[in-house]
Amino acid sequence: MTDARQRTQALMLFVAAASGFVALSYEILWYRVIAFASWGLPGAFGMLLAAYLFGLALGSKVSGWFCKDEARTGDPKQLRPLVGFVFFANAAAWLVAPSFAWTAKFTDWRLPLVAVGVSAALLGSILPLVAHFGIAPDDRAGQKLSYVYLANIVGSAAGSLITGFVFMDRWPIATIGLVLGASGVALTAVLAGFSASSARGRAGLALALGVATLALFATNTRAYDRIYERLLYKSKFEPDTKFAEIIETKSGVITVTQDGTVYGGGAYDGRFNTSIVYDRNGILRAYGIGAMHERPRRVLMIGLASGSWATVVSHLPGVEHLTIVEINPGYLKLIAGHDEVKGLLTDPKVEMVIDDGRRWLNRHPDQRFDVIVMNTTWHWRAHITNLLSVEFMELARARMNPGGIFFFNTTSSEDVQKTASTVFPYAMRVYNFMAVSDSVLTFDKARWRRTLTDFKIDGQPTVDTSTPEGKKLFDELYAYADTIHAEPVSHGLESRDRILARTQAARIVTDDNMVPEWREVFRFQEPP
Amino acid sequence: MKRLRLYVVFLASGFAALLYQVVWQRSLYAIYGINIESVTMVVTAFMLGLGLGSLAGGALSKDPKRPVLLMFAGVEAGIGLFGFFSLDVFRVVGQVTLGLSPAATGAVTFVLVLVPTLLMGGTLPLLVGYLVRESKNVGKSVATLYFVNTLGSAFASAAAVMWFLGHRGQIGTARVASLLNFTVAAIAYLQYRRSLAEPRPAAAVAGSEPAADSGPVADSEPAADAKATREVPS
Numbered sequence: 104m105t106d107a108r109q110r111t112q113a114l115m116l117f118v119a120a121a122s123g124f125v126a127l128s129y130e131i132l133w134y135r136v137i138a139f140a141s142w143g144l145p146g147a148f149g150m151l152l153a154a155y156l157f158g159l160a161l162g163s164k165v166s167g168w169f170c171k172d173e174a175r176t177g178d179p180k181q182l183r184p185l186v187g188f189v190f191f192a193n194a195a196a197w198l199v200a201p202s203f204a205w206t207a208k209f210t211d212w213r214l215p216l217v218a219v220g221v222s223a224a225l226l227g228s229i230l231p232l233v234a235h236f237g238i239a240p241d242d243r244a245g246q247k248l249s250y251v252y253l254a255n256i257v258g259s260a261a262g263s264l265i266t267g268f269v270f271m272d273r274w275p276i277a278t279i280g281l282v283l284g285a286s287g288v289a290l291t292a293v294l295a296g297f298s299a300s301s302a303r304g305r306a307g308l309a310l311a312l313g314v315a316t317l318a319l320f321a322t323n324t325r326a327y328d329r330i331y332e333r334l335l336y337k338s339k340f341e342p343d344t345k346f347a348e349i350i351e352t353k354s355g356v357i358t359v360t361q362d363g364t365v366y367g368g369g370a371y372d373g374r375f376n377t378s379i380v381y382d383r384n385g386i387l388r389a390y391g392i393g394a395m396h397e398r399p400r401r402v403l404m405i406g407l408a409s410g411s412w413a414t415v416v417s418h419l420p421g422v423e424h425l426t427i428v429e430i431n432p433g434y435l436k437l438i439a440g441h442d443e444v445k446g447l448l449t450d451p452k453v454e455m456v457i458d459d460g461r462r463w464l465n466r467h468p469d470q471r472f473d474v475i476v477m478n479t480t481w482h483w484r485a486h487i488t489n490l491l492s493v494e495f496m497e498l499a500r501a502r503m504n505p506g507g508i509f510f511f512n513t514t515s516s517e518d519v520q521k522t523a524s525t526v527f528p529y530a531m532r533v534y535n536f537m538a539v540s541d542s543v544l545t546f547d548k549a550r551w552r553r554t555l556t557d558f559k560i561d562g563q564p565t566v567d568t569s570t571p572e573g574k575k576l577f578d579e580l581y582a583y584a585d586t587i588h589a590e591p592v593s594h595g596l597e598s599r600d601r602i603l604a605r606t607q608a609a610r611i612v613t614d615d616n617m618v619p620e621w622r623e624v625f626r627f628q629e630p631p
Numbered sequence: 632m633k634r635l636r637l638y639v640v641f642l643a644s645g646f647a648a649l650l651y652q653v654v655w656q657r658s659l660y661a662i663y664g665i666n667i668e669s670v671t672m673v674v675t676a677f678m679l680g681l682g683l684g685s686l687a688g689g690a691l692s693k694d695p696k697r698p699v700l701l702m703f704a705g706v707e708a709g710i711g712l713f714g715f716f717s718l719d720v721f722r723v724v725g726q727v728t729l730g731l732s733p734a735a736t737g738a739v740t741f742v743l744v745l746v747p748t749l750l751m752g753g754t755l756p757l758l759v760g761y762l763v764r765e766s767k768n769v770g771k772s773v774a775t776l777y778f779v780n781t782l783g784s785a786f787a788s789a790a791a792v793m794w795f796l797g798h799r800g801q802i803g804t805a806r807v808a809s810l811l812n813f814t815v816a817a818i819a820y821l822q823y824r825r826s827l828a829e830p831r832p833a834a835a836v837a838g839s840e841p842a843a844d845s846g847p848v849a850d851s852e853p854a855a856d857a858k859a860t861r862e863v864p865s
Contacts, residue, residue, distance in 0.1 A: 149653075149792030156649070156785030164778035170770025231777060235770025242695050244769050245760020249689025252755060256682035260675050267671055353667045430666050459664025465729050486657075486665045494661075614661055614801070621797030 111177035114297060115237030116254040121290045122189065122229045123258030128266035128283050129196040129226075130155065132276065133219060136203045138485075139356060139369035140212040140334045145485040146624040147212060154216040158223025166228035170235040181236040182298035186308075188232060189294055190315070192225030193287025197319070200280060201326040204333035208340050211627050230255060272353040277327035284319045288312055331358055335369055337630040348440070354431040360631065365409045367431065370480055371631075373409040375441055379555075379565050380576060387583070388536050389415040389476075390565070393554030394546045394584060395531075395538055396474055396508050400424065403472040403502070405460035405479075405490065407434045410444030412478050417453055420557045426472075428456045428463045461489050464498050471504045475511075482516035482619040483626060491519045492614045496526040496539070506542045513537050515593070518618045521606035524599050531587070532597035546596055548584045555580055634762075636822070638779040640815045641758060644707060645783030646790075647815070648751050650808035651714055652677065653791050654801045655744065658718055662725030663736055672733075676741040677748055684752020691753070692760025699761040700826070704819035706750045706757070711812030713747045714805055755780065 133151060141147035169184045195218065202218040230251065238247040270279045295308040332344045335358065348359040358366045365372040374384040389412045392399060398421040404413055407429035417425045427447075429435070435455065438444045447453050456463060460477070464470075479490055489495060491513075499509045509527070513519040515535045524530040527539035531546065538544060555577060558565040566580065567573040586595030591605070610618045656673055663669040688706075691697060713720075721743060728739045755776060762772040795804040 145796075146792045149788055153785050153788035153792070156781050156788055160778045160781035160785055163774045163781060167771040167774030167778070170768060170774065172768050172771075174770075227777075227781070231770050231774035234773045235768070238769045240763050240767045240769050242760070242764070243693045244763040244772070245692025245756040245758075246689035248759045248769070248773060249685040249687075249692075249756040252685040252689075252752075253682040256678045256685070260678045260682075263671055263674055263678070267667065430664075457666075459666045459669065461661070462664035462666075462669070462729070465662075486660060489661050489665065614658075616800040617657075617796060624792060624797065 107177060111237050114293075115233050115251060118185070118189075118233045118290070118294065119230065119251045119254040120258030120261075121286075121293075122192075122226065122233075123255040124262040124265075125193065125196070125283060125287050125290065126223075126226045127259040127262035128270075128279075128286075129199065129222070131263065131266050131271070132200050132279060132283070133203075135271075135276065135356065136200045136330070136334065137212055139331060140203055140207060142370040142481065142626075142628050143368050143484040144626055145483075145620045146626075148485055150213070150216060151219060154219040155223045158220035158225075159227030161220075162224030162227030163231055165224065166231045169228075169232060174235065176239040177237065179298050179300060181232075182294050185229065185232045185236065186291060186294045186298050188225055188228045189287065190291040192222060192229065193284065193291065194315075195222040195225055197280060197284040197287065198222075198326070200276065200330065204327075204330040207333050207337045209338070268353055271351070275349070275351055276330055277323060280327050281319070281323045284323065285316065288316050288319065291315075331356060331369075335366060335630065339630045348437065350433040350436050352431065352433040352436075354433060357431070357433045357437055359437070364631065365437070367408065367434075367480070370484060370628075372480065373411060373478065375409050375411055375443055377411050377414045377443055377560060379580065380573075384409075384411060385534060386411060386415060387580070388534050389478075390419075390554055390558065391533050391536075391538075391546065391551075391583075392416065392474055392476065392508070392510060393419050393421075393558070394548075394551035395510070395533075395544060396506075397421075397550065399474040399508075401472045401504070402426070402474045402476060403428070403464075403470070405475070405477040406430075407438070407447075407455075408478065410434070410438035410441070410447050412476070413447050413453070414444045414560070416476060417447065417450055418558060418560050420554060422452070424452050424454065425450075426454045426456065426470075428458050428460045430457070430459055432457050461495060461498065464502055468501075470502055471507075472502060473504050473507050475499050475503065475507070475509045477511035479512040479514065482514045482519055483623065485620065488612060488614060488617040488620055491516075491522070491619060492612045493522060493526055494614045496523060500527070500541065503541070506540070508538055508540045508544065510536060510538045516619050517606040517609040518612050518622065520602050521609040522612045524602045524606070525611060530599040530602065532591075532602055534594050546584050546587060548581070551584045552581060634765075636818070637758070637762070638775065640818050641754070641776060642779040642783035642786075643811050643815050644754060645780035646787040647710070647714070647783075647808040647811040648780075649784035649787035650791060650795065650804050650811075651710075651717070651747065653788070653796070654805045654808075655717060655721070657801055658721045659725075659740060659743070662721060662729065663740065668733060669736075672737045672740050673744075676737070676744050679741060680745045680748025681752035683745075684749035684754075685756055686752075687749060688753025689756035689760070692757045695764060698823060699757055700819050700823040703754060703757055704816045704823060706753055707812045707816035707819065710747050710750045711809045711816060713750075714809040714812060717747070718802055718805055 137147050137151050174181050199218045199222050203212060203215045206215050234248055234251050238244050292312050299305040299308055331349060332346055333340050336344050346358045347361050350357040355368045363375045376384045376386055379387055379390055400421060400423045402416055402422055402425045404416060404427045407413055407427050413427055439448060477490060480487060482491060513535055520537055523537040523539045529544040530537060530539045531544055555565050566577045568577050587598060591597040591601055612618045659673045691702060724743055758776050759772050763769055766772050
């Protein structure tokens with residue numbers, strides 16, 4: 104093989120790998136943004152992938168028009184259209200994440216999918232163009248293409264690992280956007296260097312790319328300014344809107360509003376509050392565990408979020424050990440900065456595990472619990488079926504001690520309530536939670552009184568009954584146990600029979616049918 | 632094989648591949664978790680499989696004597712066969728291997744998806760090799776095949792969201808994809824048989840492109856247009 108041919112091959116493989124790296128890195132960024140904008144709606148992920156693939160397909164087709172029959176393999180002139188495609192692909196891809204943010208005030212996440220398609224179209228043109236540049240049309244064309252394809256895949260895998268694991272864990276989204284934008288300019292510069300046939304041409308291209316780089320650095324901060332605020336507040340975004348906290352890790356984005364409301368991946372994830380008196384996060388449900396189980400010695404909690412629930416559960420009378428399995432380590436950073444909940448990190452009876460909840464349960468068949476608690480996220484979010492299906496409920500059942508309770512948030516899904524009431528012989532709705540068990544289950548008034556009376560955090564009682572207001576609140580809370588006998592209301596208790604009668608039209612949730620996630624393909628949440 | 636038919640079957644192949652990808656990822660995430668490590672492991676396993684498959688397909692494609700359409704039919708049938716039983720295989724293997732270390736879990740995931748992704752990855756170079764012999768234009772061949780295949784995947788992604796997953800679930804969606812693979816395989820095989828029965832056109836033997844067409848390419852299509860016999864610049 105001649106030097107010129109070797110250089111052509113090396114350049115072809117490098118461009119295929121580098122473009123794969125940049126394209127997949129951008130895709131990771133776009134997934135994060137659309138997840139935040141849509142609250143993790145599975146349909147949004149599917150449509151993002153569809154837009155991306157439509158774009159790739161069209162870009163590939165269009166690039167064929169630039170592949171002249173008479174072109175010579177390795178001819179630097181062939182790189183010229185490639186230089187243009189790489190540059191504009193990178194510019195368009197860099198703008199996609201901001202386009203989601205800046206259009207959120209006026210429209211939902213579907214319109215910016217056009218930007219995804221355009222970017223992908225430009226990115227999709229690179230592979231055919233580079234193949235046409237470097238592969239001769241002979242019997243070995245298929246084999247040589249396989250090397251290009253492999254290089255592209257290796258680059259993509261590297262993008263997945265480096266951007267997904269390293270960049271996402273260390274840098275905010277704006278910095279990643281800048282790094283990817285600069286990488287794209289660098290790739291363009293390499294191609295431009297090979298394509299220019301004269302010193303003047305090289306100088307012109309160098310000047311143009313220098314200006315592009317300056318423009319990138321000058322505008323990046325502005326383009327990515329308060330991107331998550333724009334995506335969450337949408338039409339309610341104002342010039343002074345700003346989160347109190349943003350924690351970005353490879354596992355996701357956690358944001359906290361100025362009023363202490365936590366959003367995980369853009370979806371409501373609770374508020375900092377452990378007080379039943381100023382109950383602004385439905386914390387009564389956590390206290391309710393004390394009314395349903397005589398002595399919940401060992402408790403498993405799947406999901407940490409703001410730590411408010413875990414703090415209450417860890418202080419319930421009788422709790423000796425609380426295992427918390429959280430998938431996103433960012434929540435540990437979050438609670439470390441909040442006095443009301445940071446005690447969890449040093450509480451000797453609390454064990455923190457970073458893992459997928461279902462996998463952890465599967466991998467610990469020897470563990471048994473008196474209560475398994477999940478303040479589950481919205482029933483329609485991507486992959487939530489893994490925690491709401493018949494299969495998961497059977498798994499939870501297998502990890503419960505005799506008399507154990509599985510207590511979890513259905514976020515008012517009738518499908519999930521019916522599933523729970525069908526899988527377990529004893530079931531009760533507590534607000535939008537289901538409490539289920541293989542043993543008789545009651546919201547016991549005596550235990551409820553004892554919980555309200557004995558519960559203390561830092562020596563402070565739940566309700567100060569020394570005042571008339573406190574006494575009145577105590578009586579109201581105590582009366583909650585009687586709602587099981589009244590006509591069911593959304594915030595009260597409801598018996599299994601009534602749940603089954605009410606949810607006849609609902610479907611049983613299985614791993615296979617994923618009912619909650621697909622019952623309504625598109626949902627658009629109101630901004631806070 | 633008429634080009635249009637080739638494009639249609641490759642579009643269907645891309646449609647099926649994306650349905651599998653969606654369903655298999657869901658199934659594997661349920662087994663191994665949806666934490667970033669597991670997700671990356673599964674996605675990387677998919678990519679590595681496709682990349683290795685590409686190498687294998689490329690190696691097979693370079694010999695013009697090999698019956699490309701027959702190989703393509705075999706590959707599609709293989710994907711369909713695996714796809715039909717795939718979710719059961721994942722479930723059983725998942726139960727056995729759940730307690731393994733992350734590295735071992737990654738290796739098992741890789742092996743699980745290796746067979747089908749190897750086959751999927753092989754189809755593009757195989758067909759590019761086939762088409763370049765006709766068109767003599769690498770860029771256009773790659774562009775068109777990549778276009779139809781990716782277009783099929785794009786349609787599948789939208790269809791999965793809008794209909795398949797909600798109405799057919801994971802098993803039903805995988806079965807549809809499997810049926811598509813078998814249909815593609817059958818069409819490719821029938822075309823291969825038909826090409827065996829057809830007399831080779833004189834132009835293919837005595838034309839100006841001996842390197843591309845002189846071998847006994849039993850399944851190769853007669854020149855579909857003028858480009859197939861055009862002189863190629865060196």
